[in-house]
Amino acid sequence: MKRLVQCLRFDMLAGHRFLLASGLLGCLMAAFFLTGSWVRASAYHVEWSSFTLGDNALLLLGGTLPPAASDQTPTLFPIGWLLLFVSSMAAPVLYAGRSSRGSFAANAIIRGGARAPWLIAKCLWSIIASLVFWLAFFTVLSGLTLCVSGDLSPLASRSIEVIGLARNDDLTQGPYALGAFLLIAPAVSTLLLVPLVLLGILANELLAFLVGIGCLLASVMSITGFVPGEYLMATRTNSFLAHGIAPVQALVYSLTLSIVSLLIGTIVFRGKNLMGRSETHD
């Protein structure tokens, strides 16, 4: 436990630039996507100032409707949604990968005294960096929404229906109102980061990114609880409920996934030879 605290403190100090970058990226994304919501509002001739915080959040976190939607609604590829979640994992995956190679990393890990605390500290640091991202993101989103419309209600308004996004009563009125999603989406995305960070440390960062993007893409194409990215699509809650997956379950699933991957990762890391690429990396 003491070793874990020591390792985590080291990561907080050594990775403060990445932590800062994570927060800045969150702010940038919020500003960028609010511009997107403004463009969308003008395209559909909706008063932008009528958008609540819930509307804006839904636009960003909602992804697309299931591709099976029978009516004329075009299925938009959720590029913004994809960008949001990829950018939330950027700083954690990059830091974890970079800080685990080179002689500086070797010097840090042997001072930690054991392998497991060092690895767990990296995962905890990543969770903190991801939370910093989401905190910055929602702070800027709420701040700007307050300036534009003054309505910080987490519930979606009727304006969003005009845009054709959330015809989903469970989401806006049911027991899992959008407010819960404002918490659950960041929580789930933070937990899903753990396997990616471990992949970045044990293999390499690029592979971690590719797997992360792969999961997100797969979840756009198909609806199944086995694709982790699916838990991040707010507008599909109905489909989830039909298959028996509610947001809280998504939370439990991703928590399980992160704990199981941490266990496997620790076992693999304890037996790993620490030398690969370390001499050539900066």
Added chain:
Amino acid sequence: MIELLNVCKFIKSREVLRDVSLSIESGEVVGIKGANGSGKTMLLRSIAGLIYPTSGSVIVDGVNLRESAAFPPSIGLLIENPSFLPHLTGLKNCELLASIKDVVTNKQISQCLMDVGLDPQDTRTFNKYSLGMKQRLGLAAAFMEQPHVVLLDEPTNALDEEGIELLSSLVRKSRERGACIAIASHDALVLETIADKIYLMKEGALQPASSTAIPPVDQQCAGTQAEEAA
């Protein structure tokens, strides 16, 4: 005390360490010479607990590294091509590393930087360091916590003559306080001036070096000075 018992290491079915047995007592400096790719770095990595032997065991200060999946409790390590955080100064980098164990004061770290000929007040960040300065900082990081086990891999890389002098005085001081020191270098001449015992690494196998007559320390220093004077 460092003890290696019949250590073999295979990497992708290549044997990089062949049945290596070695023991280093407190206050002893062991030099390992050998050609490039002979396995010197692998040997040091296995003592540091960074790689595990395929068979055999490594016991450092009573800790069997494989069994406890741990690292030696008190160790200073210089691996070839030392790297640090590029945007921090040398002092900040060392303080950061030292913060993990928290056994030395910032004053002691500054002193150690001076011992390797670096200025603790230097505001240049690591990425602006010259190759030799980077090597010196790597040495400072290895020695700053007064570790009981000191492993130096090619410590003379990029060092000028003054740097080599500072290195041998650091090694001497560590030996006086009873540290176990292993130095790997392809440069047999330097090893002969600072090591008590020299082994030759050849294709993964360790054997005592042929030159057996190693002069005592005092004569060694006199020898180096005489060489410089010449």
